Structure formats: C-alpha cells, structure tokens
Amino acid sequence: MYRTTHLLLLLCIISIFASGALQLQDAHGGSCIPTERASLLSFKKGITSDRTNLLASWHGQDCCRWRGIRCSNRTGHVVRLHLRTPNLDVYKDPCSFDTLFGEISSSLRSLEYLEHIDLSMNCLSGPNSTFPEFLGSMENLRYLNLTGLAFSGRLPPQLGNLSKMRYLAIGQDRRSEMYSDNITWLTNLHSLKHLSICGVNLSGIDDWPHTLNMIPSLRVVNLHGCSLDNANQSLPYLNLTKLEKLDLSWNEFDHSIEHSWFWKVTSLKHLNLEYTRLFGQFPDALANMTSLQVLDLSLNSNKYLTMTGKLKNLCSLKILDLRQNDISAGVAEMMQGLPECAWTNLQQLIQQKCAL
Known part of the structure; x- marks a missing residue:
C-alpha cells in the first residue's frame, strides 16, 4: 500500500x-508570444503581393516556425526577421521582379527584442516612399539591411539611436533618391562594423572621412555612388585600423589621387576606386598597403594615372583592374614593377582598353 x-x-x-x-x-x-504574433500578422497585412510565397508559412499559432522568423530559445521573443528576396543581386530593381510588394508596417515597433531585420531586395517603400523612421526606436537592433528598397527623402538621423548596431545597409545603387546633409549620428553606433549607404546623396558633406574615422570598429564601408566630390581630406590621426574594405566607386572626385586620405589605411584588403576621376601620381604610401588583395581603378580614363614603382611590396594582390585607363607609364612597364610574390597570388589582371 x-x-x-x-x-x-x-x-x-x-x-x-x-x-x-x-x-x-x-x-x-x-508558439511564440501572442502579442508578437499579432505584430507579425499586422506586418503581413502591409504586404500587397507575395508572388514567390515567402509568407506562405505565416499561419497558425507557432510563429517561431514561420519562414524568416527566429525566436530566442531562452525567452521566446522574436529576435530575427529575415525576408530578403533570394537570388536577386543588388544591381537589379526589386520592383521589376517577383518580390514582396507593399510597405513596412510600424507594427514591427512592438517587437522590442528584435535584433535582426533583413527585408532587402523587396519593393516595400510604400505609397509615400519615405524611410520608416520608427526603426530608429528599436534599440535592440544589431543588424538592419534594407538594400534595394526605393526610399526617398532624408535619411533619418534617428538611426543614431541604435547604439548596438553592427551591420547597417541602406540604399539602391545609383538609383536612390535618399539624401543626408549630416551623418554625424553615425558616431553613436560604437559597435558598427559594416556600413553601406550606397546611392544616398551625401553631396555637400565635406568632413565625411572625419566622421568615419570616429568609428574605429568599422571593417566595411560602401559609399558607392553617394555624390561625394572630395577625398582629399587630411586625417592627423587614423582610428580606422580595422577597415578591410572601402568602396568609393562612382563618386566624381576629379582631383589628384596622391593626397587622398585612404592611403593611410594600411589594413585595407579591398579598395574600389572605379569611376572616381582621380588622376596623377600615386603616393609612395601605396607601397605600404601590404594587405591589399583587390585594387579597382577602372573607368577613370585619365592618362596621368601613374603608379610606376609603387607596387613593389604588394605581395597579397590578387586582382588589379585597370580597364579604360590610359596609364601613362604603360601597363607592361608597370607590371614589371610588381614583385615576384605578387605574380604568385595575382589571379586576375584586367587591362582591356588600357594603353600598353
């Protein structure tokens, strides 16, 4: 008993x-937290077309199992929203393909534990095309990718409230109609590693290198097609010691390349200066860029572009793109200045339409 x-x-x-x-x-x-499931369903209501069925699984109680959603194993809160259109590169217009159409609902603001948002390569700019400023109040965000979304108007400085941000990508190649007249708010993003605001009009901001220099955590900077007109600034002290990739392509600087600020960044592995209209003698500092793997100087069409003797230490160089340049010293002569170690690693030398 x-x-x-x-x-x-x-x-x-x-x-x-x-x-x-x-x-x-x-x-x-x-089954996820009911209030957060309701916020996601409100977001879904803002989607007017989903031809690729990205949201086909968004039904039932268990929103943690929906496509693109991840919940914390510890708390159950939604921490990730990832709905990037697959297989669509950044040079395409998302609104010309089968992507998500509609707008980004402010209901996402209720997901206060959200750390990751990727809605890139979709047509979600909404009827007025303005950037969703409420994102600047989501203080737990660490990753925000809205690349390809055709917003217009001012890039909101409220994004400077996202002090935990590590990855920020906004813009639409050269077709963007966004602009900013002050980017000092970026200095509040103390953990930022990846910054891409390609196509955002930054004309008139002369001190942009000084702003970047105040974010020592940066590893990738993409300012492709930002209407910048000067890279001739002087940085007395360099903080960007971790920067590995810098893309300044399609900004018409139209000045001598010799005194550009980026030659101090010896940690660079990838430097893109395509169509920057930089000209003249390369500085001796180029020889210090021993980590450089990719150097793109294409489409500058300037016969004064010379680098003879500056490549002697670039043993890591894998790609050297010199398309559409009238190199004054001649490509053959310039190549003789490459060290033997570079020829071992050099995978691609692009020299079509270059003077020999």
Whole structure:
C-alpha cells in the first residue's frame, strides 16, 4: 500500500513538472508570444503581393516556425526577421521582379527584442516612399539591411539611436533618391562594423572621412555612388585600423589621387576606386598597403594615372583592374614593377582598353 501511494505521488509530481514545461514551451519557443504574433500578422497585412510565397508559412499559432522568423530559445521573443528576396543581386530593381510588394508596417515597433531585420531586395517603400523612421526606436537592433528598397527623402538621423548596431545597409545603387546633409549620428553606433549607404546623396558633406574615422570598429564601408566630390581630406590621426574594405566607386572626385586620405589605411584588403576621376601620381604610401588583395581603378580614363614603382611590396594582390585607363607609364612597364610574390597570388589582371 505504501509503495503504491509513493508511486502515485511520484507520477503526480512528474506530471505536474511535465505540464509546466509544456506550458512554458507553448508560451515561448513552442508558439511564440501572442502579442508578437499579432505584430507579425499586422506586418503581413502591409504586404500587397507575395508572388514567390515567402509568407506562405505565416499561419497558425507557432510563429517561431514561420519562414524568416527566429525566436530566442531562452525567452521566446522574436529576435530575427529575415525576408530578403533570394537570388536577386543588388544591381537589379526589386520592383521589376517577383518580390514582396507593399510597405513596412510600424507594427514591427512592438517587437522590442528584435535584433535582426533583413527585408532587402523587396519593393516595400510604400505609397509615400519615405524611410520608416520608427526603426530608429528599436534599440535592440544589431543588424538592419534594407538594400534595394526605393526610399526617398532624408535619411533619418534617428538611426543614431541604435547604439548596438553592427551591420547597417541602406540604399539602391545609383538609383536612390535618399539624401543626408549630416551623418554625424553615425558616431553613436560604437559597435558598427559594416556600413553601406550606397546611392544616398551625401553631396555637400565635406568632413565625411572625419566622421568615419570616429568609428574605429568599422571593417566595411560602401559609399558607392553617394555624390561625394572630395577625398582629399587630411586625417592627423587614423582610428580606422580595422577597415578591410572601402568602396568609393562612382563618386566624381576629379582631383589628384596622391593626397587622398585612404592611403593611410594600411589594413585595407579591398579598395574600389572605379569611376572616381582621380588622376596623377600615386603616393609612395601605396607601397605600404601590404594587405591589399583587390585594387579597382577602372573607368577613370585619365592618362596621368601613374603608379610606376609603387607596387613593389604588394605581395597579397590578387586582382588589379585597370580597364579604360590610359596609364601613362604603360601597363607592361608597370607590371614589371610588381614583385615576384605578387605574380604568385595575382589571379586576375584586367587591362582591356588600357594603353600598353
């Protein structure tokens, strides 16, 4: 009798714990938090077309199992929203393809634990095409990618509130109609590693290198097609010691290349100066860029572009793009200045339409 009573009591205790565990799973990881599920469904209502069925799984109670959604195993809160259109590169117009159409609902603001948003390469700029400023209040965001979305108007400085941000990508190649007259808010993003605001009009901002220099965590900077007109600034002290990739392509600087600020950044592995209209003698500092793997100087069409003797230490160089340049020293002569170690690693030398 005693053993039977003891066994029944043990089974009862196990049942209570199992029930509690199931309730906890249902409240958190099992079916997501109801208020957060409602916010996601409100976001879905803002989608007017989904021809590729990215949101086909968005039904039922368990929103943590929906495509593009990830919940925290510890708290059950939604921490990730990833709905990038697959297989569509950044040079395409998302509104010309089968992507998500509609707008980004402000209901996402209720997902206060959200850390990752990727809605890139979709047609989600909405009827007025203005940037969703409410994103600047989502203080837990660490990753925001809205590349390809055709917003217009001012890039909101409220993004400077996102102090945990590590990856920020906004813009639409050279077709963007966004602009900013002040980017000092970027200096509040103390953990930022990746910055891409390609196509955003930054004309009139002369001190942009000084702003970047105040964010020492940066590893990637993409300012492609930002209407910058000067890279001739002087940085007395360089903080960008971790910067590995710098893309300044399609900005018409139209001045001598020799005194450009980026020659101090010896950590660079990838430097893109395509169609920057930089000309003249390369500085001796080029010889210090020993980490450089990719150097793109294409489409500058300037016969004064010379680098003879400046490549002697670039043993890591893999790609050297000199298309559409009238190199004054001649490509053959310039190549003789490359060290033997560079020829071992050099995978691609692009020299079509170059003077030999």
